Amino acid sequence: MGRIESADVVVIGAGIIGAACAEALSAAGVRVIVVDRGAPASATTASGEGNVLVSDKEPGPQLELAVASRRRWPVLLDELRELIGPRLASVEWEVKGGLAVATTAEAVGPLAALTAAQRASGVEVEDLDADRARELEPHLTEQITAVSHFPDDAQLQPVLATAALLAALRARGGEIHSGVTVDGIATDRSGAVVGARTGADAIPCRAVVNACGPWAGHFSATIGAPIDVLPRRGMVLVTAPLPRFVGRKVYDAGYVDAVASPEADLRTSAVVESTAAGTVLIGSSRRRTAFDDDLDVAVLRCLARGAIGLFPKLAGVPVMRAYGGFRPYTPDRLPVIGEDPRMPGLWHATGHEGAGIGLAAATGRLLADLFTGREPVVDPGPFRVDRPEIALEA
Amino acid sequence: MRVRVDGAEHVAERGQTVAAVLLAAGRGSWRTTRIGGRPRGLFCGIGVCFDCLVVVNGVPDVRACQRVVADGDDIRSQDGAELPS
Amino acid sequence: MRRVVVVGGGPAGMAAAKAAASCGVEVVLIDAAPKLGGQYHRQDARESGDRFKLPDGVEHLAESVVWAIEPILEGHRVHVRTGPADGPDRTGRAIETRALVLATGAYDWTPPFPGWDLPGVYTAGAAQAMAKGQGVAVGERVIVAGTGPFLLPVATSLIDAGSRVSAILEANDPVAGFAARPGGALAGWTKAGELAQYGAALARHDVPLRRRCAVIAALGEDRVEAVLAARLDEDWNPVPHTMRRFEVDAVAVGFGFTPQLESAVAARCEIEGGFVAVNAAQGTSVPGVFAAGELTGIGGADLAAAEGAVAGAAAAKRLGAKVRAPIGAMRRARVGRRFAAALAEAYPVRPGWRGWLRDGTIVCRCEEVAYGEIRHAVEDLDVGGARSLKLATRAGLGLCQGRICGRNVAELASLPDAADAFARRPVAVPVRLGELAEDVPVDEAP
Ligand SMILES: Cc1cc2nc3c(=O)[nH]c(=O)nc-3n(C[C@H](O)[C@H](O)[C@H](O)COP(=O)(O)OP(=O)(O)OC[C@H]3O[C@@H](n4cnc5c(N)ncnc54)[C@H](O)[C@@H]3O)c2cc1C
Ligand SMILES: Cc1cc2nc3c(=O)[nH]c(=O)nc-3n(C[C@H](O)[C@H](O)[C@H](O)COP(=O)(O)OP(=O)(O)OC[C@H]3O[C@@H](n4cnc5c(N)ncnc54)[C@H](O)[C@@H]3O)c2cc1C
Ligand code: FES
Numbered sequence: 071m072g073r074i075e076s077a078d079v080v081v082i083g084a085g086i087i088g089a090a091c092a093e094a095l096s097a098a099g100v101r102v103i104v105v106d107r108g109a110p111a112s113a114t115t116a117s118g119e120g121n122v123l124v125s126d127k128e129p130g131p132q133l134e135l136a137v138a139s140r141r142r143w144p145v146l147l148d149e150l151r152e153l154i155g156p157r158l159a160s161v162e163w164e165v166k167g168g169l170a171v172a173t174t175a176e177a178v179g180p181l182a183a184l185t186a187a188q189r190a191s192g193v194e195v196e197d198l199d200a201d202r203a204r205e206l207e208p209h210l211t212e213q214i215t216a217v218s219h220f221p222d223d224a225q226l227q228p229v230l231a232t233a234a235l236l237a238a239l240r241a242r243g244g245e246i247h248s249g250v251t252v253d254g255i256a257t258d259r260s261g262a263v264v265g266a267r268t269g270a271d272a273i274p275c276r277a278v279v280n281a282c283g284p285w286a287g288h289f290s291a292t293i294g295a296p297i298d299v300l301p302r303r304g305m306v307l308v309t310a311p312l313p314r315f316v317g318r319k320v321y322d323a324g325y326v327d328a329v330a331s332p333e334a335d336l337r338t339s340a341v342v343e344s345t346a347a348g349t350v351l352i353g354s355s356r357r358r359t360a361f362d363d364d365l366d367v368a369v370l371r372c373l374a375r376g377a378i379g380l381f382p383k384l385a386g387v388p389v390m391r392a393y394g395g396f397r398p399y400t401p402d403r404l405p406v407i408g409e410d411p412r413m414p415g416l417w418h419a420t421g422h423e424g425a426g427i428g429l430a431a432a433t434g435r436l437l438a439d440l441f442t443g444r445e446p447v448v449d450p451g452p453f454r455v456d457r458p459e460i461a462l463e464a
Numbered sequence: 465m466r467v468r469v470d471g472a473e474h475v476a477e478r479g480q481t482v483a484a485v486l487l488a489a490g491r492g493s494w495r496t497t498r499i500g501g502r503p504r505g506l507f508c509g510i511g512v513c514f515d516c517l518v519v520v521n522g523v524p525d526v527r528a529c530q531r532v533v534a535d536g537d538d539i540r541s542q543d544g545a546e547l548p549s
Numbered sequence: 550m551r552r553v554v555v556v557g558g559g560p561a562g563m564a565a566a567k568a569a570a571s572c573g574v575e576v577v578l579i580d581a582a583p584k585l586g587g588q589y590h591r592q593d594a595r596e597s598g599d600r601f602k603l604p605d606g607v608e609h610l611a612e613s614v615v616w617a618i619e620p621i622l623e624g625h626r627v628h629v630r631t632g633p634a635d636g637p638d639r640t641g642r643a644i645e646t647r648a649l650v651l652a653t654g655a656y657d658w659t660p661p662f663p664g665w666d667l668p669g670v671y672t673a674g675a676a677q678a679m680a681k682g683q684g685v686a687v688g689e690r691v692i693v694a695g696t697g698p699f700l701l702p703v704a705t706s707l708i709d710a711g712s713r714v715s716a717i718l719e720a721n722d723p724v725a726g727f728a729a730r731p732g733g734a735l736a737g738w739t740k741a742g743e744l745a746q747y748g749a750a751l752a753r754h755d756v757p758l759r760r761r762c763a764v765i766a767a768l769g770e771d772r773v774e775a776v777l778a779a780r781l782d783e784d785w786n787p788v789p790h791t792m793r794r795f796e797v798d799a800v801a802v803g804f805g806f807t808p809q810l811e812s813a814v815a816a817r818c819e820i821e822g823g824f825v826a827v828n829a830a831q832g833t834s835v836p837g838v839f840a841a842g843e844l845t846g847i848g849g850a851d852l853a854a855a856e857g858a859v860a861g862a863a864a865a866k867r868l869g870a871k872v873r874a875p876i877g878a879m880r881r882a883r884v885g886r887r888f889a890a891a892l893a894e895a896y897p898v899r900p901g902w903r904g905w906l907r908d909g910t911i912v913c914r915c916e917e918v919a920y921g922e923i924r925h926a927v928e929d930l931d932v933g934g935a936r937s938l939k940l941a942t943r944a945g946l947g948l949c950q951g952r953i954c955g956r957n958v959a960e961l962a963s964l965p966d967a968a969d970a971f972a973r974r975p976v977a978v979p980v981r982l983g984e985l986a987e988d989v990p991v992d993e994a995p
Contacts, residue, residue: 109934116936158929229940233930240931248933310525310948310979311498311545347916347943348498348545352982364620365815365975367628367643374985385983386548386637388525390948392976479583479594484683492772493668499917503771505668506687507914507953509675510588511581511634511978512656512809514948515914523637525948525979529675530634532583532594532612 074247076274077103079441080266081281082252082289084110086118086228087426088281089235090434091419096242097149098442103244103273104236105266107251111232114283114426117395118228119306119343119351121319122428125168125220128184129191131404131452136425137192138448139432140222146431147234154237161231162346168223169203171380172216172323181323185218194222207316209381216323223319227346228427235434252278255293255416263415277415279437284361284396286406286420295412296462297455299421301396303362305355305369307377308391309384311348319343320380325354336369340376342384350384352377354424356397363394397423402459405429407436410455412464417441418455465535476533483509483516483528485539494518494528498544517542522549551575551868552992553861554627554644556615556812557652559587560850561842561857563601565650568861568878570606572870576861577644578603579610579629581978587654587842588674589850591681610642616980618649618815624837624994625649625816630980637981641989647837648864651813651825652857655806655843659695660902661920661957663766665802666911669773673703673803679710686710688799692776694718694764695803697896701747703801708754715795717751718762718778720785720804723895763787764800765905776800785901804898807956808844811974823956823968829879831860839864848889855881903961912961913954915947920961927962935970938962950974 081092084106092102104110124140127133144163151159172181185195198206200214236246256265256272265272280297282289287299322340341353355369370392378385400406400421410416419437422429432447439446455461465476469489476485483506486494493503495517507515509529516528521538524546533539553569555562558580566578584592585601592600603609610631617628624647632639657672659665671679671687673695679685691712693704696719704714751758759778765787766777775796779787813825819834820826824846831839841860842853858878866872906912908921922942926932932941944958945951951958955971964970 109937110932111937111940112934116940157925227940229932229937230930233932233937233941237930246931307982307985309982312547313545315547347946349946364817365617367617367619367626370976370985371988374982378982378986383547385986386523386981388635388948388979388981389976389985390979391946391950391974477595479596481594481683484679484685487679487685487687497917502666502917503668504666504914506671506675506679508656508672509678510656512949512952513672513914517948523635526635529678530581532633534633 074103074245074271074273077101078275079277079279080105080273080275081279082266083281083283084232084236084246084248085113085115085281085283085426086111086232086235086430087283087419087422087433088279089232089239090430091279091281091437092239092244093235094434094438095441096239096244098438100441101244102239103275104239104246105250105252105268106248109248110236110246111229114395114397115228115232117304117306117393118427119353120225120228120427122224122226123168123319123425124193125170125188125223126325129187131449133188133191133193134448135405135429135432139429140224142431142435142447143224143226150234150238154234154241158237159234161234162227163224165222165224166318168220168319168321169207170218170220170321170323170325171203171210171214173211173213173379175215177323178216181216181218193220195220207318207320209315209383210320211380211382225319226427231427253292255413257413261413263413277417277441279417279419281419283420284398286398286418290418293416294464295410295416296464297406297418297460298401298462299406300358300399301361302356302358302399302423303394303396304353304424305366305373305392305394307352307370307373307389308393309350309352310388310390312350312387313348314344315350316342316344316381322376322380338369338372338376340373340380342377342380350387358399361396365392398426399423400460402457405433405453406455406460407433407453408440408450408455465533467533467537467539469539470541480533481529482518482520482526482531482533482539485533486528495542496544501544519546524548551870552577552646553648553650553864553868554579554646555650555652555861556627557587557654557842558582558585558609559652559654559842559853560589561654561853561860562587562650562652563603564854564857565652565841565861565864566603566607568858568875569865570604572862572865572872574865574868574870576607577610578607579613579615579627581612581614583612585609588678591678593684594682595684614978615812616977617975618812620817621645621994623647626991630984635979636984639984641984641987643989643991645992645994647994648867649816649838650860650864651816651838651840651844652842652860653809653812653844655808655847656952657803658805658807658956659802660804660905661910661912662764662905663907663910664768664773666914667767667769667773668771669769669799670767671799671801673699673801676801677703677706680706684710686712687801688712688797690715690797691799691801692716692718692764692795692797693801694778696720696898697803697805698744698892699803701744701751703803704756705747705750707801708750714754714756715797717756717758718764719758719760720763720781721896722760764802767800773798773800781901783899785899786904805896806843806847807968810844810969810972811977813840813844814969814972815975815977820969820972830863831856832863837867846886846889847893848885852882852885852889855885912957913944913947915949916943918942918944923958923961933964935959935964938964945971948979
């Protein structure tokens with residue numbers, strides 16, 4: 071590798087979050103270099119199912135960011151198409167809608183409470199009866215006690231989306247360097263960032279963005295500005311390709327509860343959806359572990375049972391693959407987006423847990439807004455770096 | 465043993481695989497791909513390529529080269545991706 | 550009670566089971582096929598009974614697939630489904646062990662070429678397996694193409710099963726290759742006599758063997774009607790104006806073998822140069838996991854059996870059994886490995902095969918991904934890395950999980966470690982969701 075030139079900003083991590091930040095910064099005229107120790111979109115982003123959801127967010131800052139991001143994605147995709155052409159910008163965007171399904175009497179109350187709160191926050195929700203739900207999704211179980219439909223839930227293909235964001239960056243003169251690990255930050259006498267260290271070299275810059283996903287906590291600790299981001303493992307089962315089986319994202323009403331749960335122990339709740347290729351993806355599990363990716367058959371069994379509970383016909387369908395990833399988890403379940411007051415020029419954009427794909431568009435935008443001093447797209451306060459739940463002692 | 469292949473009766477020997485029955489019946493292909501609709505049959509012969517998929521007794525995605533026939537099996541060509549009946 | 554679990558019932562797995570059992574430990578041998586033997590000793594499935602008998606103390610789980618291997622404290626849990634292939638009517642069982650022998654063998658490697666997805670194009674191994682195991686000839690007029698000594702028994706079996714073999718096309722020039730090696734390393738190889746017999750049989754049937762030739766396209770609408778063959782230069786680029794058409798209804802293609810790595814990868818064994826890395830006792834990088842046979846290198850059935858015997862003894866020793874050092878088997882394995890190296894040198898794979906492809910040539914057969922789409926991802930989207938390349942193109946995401954296309958895609962995209970870039974398959978073979986949902990009995994680690 072030759073010497074890397076200087077830039078205004080070095081983004082560390084070429085997952086969807088780093089790519090979205092880099093794209094948004096470059097659109098604002100900032101000169102950006104993205105580096106990744108691996109290949110772009112090869113870590114957590116490659117595990118993402120690509121849901122761009124509003125339905126599973128609890129009202130509050132999380133939902134606000136989700137709504138902004140859901141609004142931003144189609145606009146951003148139009149901008150990308152304009153810049154790099156339709157072929158490179160095709161990311162399998164689809165507004166498919168989501169169905170939250172309660173299958174027990176006990177689940178009806180909590181689902182109603184959630185939808186009421188979401189409605190109050192401006193999310194479109196439609197309550198369906200069981201017959202109407204099965205009209206929409208004919209293979210759905212007959213054991214339905216309540217169903218809510220979220221027509222705005224959408225999906226895209228995370229790897230293609232990341233590639234498109236990076237292609238836009240390149241089109242604007244930015245650079246992407248694979249196989250480059252940042253192992254330190256160079257600072258001036260005042261403690262402000264002047265470069266990103268890569269072994270013996272440093273890339274001169276006036277700011278860096280920590281977009282290291284589940285490794286963001288580790289990275290921040292090595293540079294002496296630790297934030298509390300931990301890996302939370304998730305597994306997904308992939309079936310053989312099927313003829314059209316499920317049109318929407320369908321999930322057990324217990325899902326939101328599992329997402330929001332702070333527990334380190336295993337939580338699973340059924341999430342079933344199709345991909346453009348015809349495979350059905352079955353999630354979701356959550357367990358806080360170290361970066362331990364050993365197979366756990368008990369988790370797969372839980373996922374299988376949950377999916378059959380929603381769609382009995384799946385029992386006869388082959389599972390051809392299982393994969394996992396580590397969601398970047400924060401203790402207060404909110405991402406970290408902004409500059410680190412402990413080190414001027416150090417920015418973080420991470421901690422999106424199981425929603426980084428969906429939240430990427432608004433995250434990039436918010437970071438660029440804050441960087442350039444524009445009016446921010448959402449209130450940045452809840453995501454700031456120096457909140458007590460996040461900033462750890464050095 | 466008697467089996468049905470796309471509705472027609474065939475005699476099969478104990479121990480034969482579904483693929484062997486199909487080839488012996490003069491069939492070089494017994495499934496179509498789900499995107500291009502192209503014909504496929506046996507390729508690797510030992511269970512690794514998943515090209516030889518067939519529907520056995522209503523269950524799709526069965527590898528014909530791996531499945532040993534049983535008396536009375538209803539064997540049917542697979543048309544792209546199918547759901548179990 | 551001490552239990553060795555052996556996965557694979559070919560020459561390596563059978564030898565491992567015998568060796569371990571002779572040391573007084575209990576053995577469970579698991580194999581997907583209804584009968585023992587693996588590829589080399591494939592038995593005619595239509596005959597009743599099993600030609601091989603394993604000693605007392607070996608439980609043979611036939612028609613049983615290992616679909617997952619789960620690391621547990623101080624060992625592994627091996628997940629098995631037993632019954633008619635691909636379910637759903639199979640029974641489940643999980644077996645824990647502290648001494649695991651992996652002997653899952655290998656399968657043919659075939660480079661993609663225009664028309665290779667037509668019915669009538671078979672791997673050489675498929676032609677062999679159908680002839681040996683089922684008594685079925687894959688075609689009436691067949692051409693055999695590829696590289697390596699395996700092409701000879703394949704052609705012979707085809708003739709025995711009733712095919713007419715138009716020619717054998719050998720992409721290398723092994724005679725030149727051997728001659729260039731001081732001492733002629735293949736002399737003294739036990740297989741040499743076997744090969745000479747095949748040679749004689751083929752000569753009797755007037756089957757021409759053409760060196761430095763290959764099938765570079767298969768022609769036909771819905772099945773193979775003919776193939777185009779060409780002379781190759783040293784790098785396997787077709788020599789201009791040497792194209793020749795053969796009217797055939799089948800072609801058997803084999804360019805060597807790729808190990809069946811997923812069980813070893815699931816057990817976290819280190820892979821080196823595309824094979825499971827082992828020490829002199831067939832121990833992998835993971836304590837308590839041993840590997841034998843073609844999983845560790847391609848060298849034929851004798852070598853596989855020798856390695857199996859060593860692995861079985863080592864596995865028994867691991868469980869505390871009194872074991873006499875398998876000196877004879879270790880020596881045979883050493884000798885076998887020398888011949889394997891000579892073989893690999895005489896029958897290399899040359900990069901020119903990439904030039905046989907056209908943009909429209911299917912590379913991933915499952916997901917029908919063409920060469921042009923892979924080029925687009927690499928050249929225009931700048932996608933690198935196996936995982937993102939798979940997700941961007943869908944190559945390798947189909948039911949075979951990249952067994953057939955993985956190495957080819959990785960090489961075409963110049964990914965590092967092409968041989969095992971796609972070998973991570975935690976679910977080794979598909980299981981039905983209903984099977985996965987079941988509680989299964991667990992034989993706990995003794
Ligand atoms: C199973 C599963 C399903 C999911 N489904 C969805 C979904 O449907 N919708 C949704 O919105 N979200 C989903 N998510 C969550 C989503 O995938 C993540 O939130 C998102 O991908 C995080 O992106 P990222 O860019 O922060 O992290 P990553 O994609 O992990 O990128 C971080 C990058 O940083 C690099 N890096 C780390 N350290 C260094 C260093 N020191 N130097 C250089 N590079 C470095 C890494 O190599 C990596 O490429 C899912 C997650 C999982 C695990
Ligand atoms: C199709 C084919 C035909 C061949 N025919 C010949 C021949 O005729 N002559 C010759 O000299 N060489 C032949 N070879 C080469 C052959 O691979 C070796 O010479 C020899 O058989 C290798 O022995 P092994 O024990 O390493 O593996 P194999 O003999 O391949 O045995 C591996 C066994 O593991 C089992 N297995 C793999 N994965 C699983 C799993 N997940 N669960 C359960 N069981 C599993 C398989 O069913 C198989 O029986 C052939 C190779 C192939 C691929
Ligand atoms: S022919 Fe390859 S799996 Fe059956």
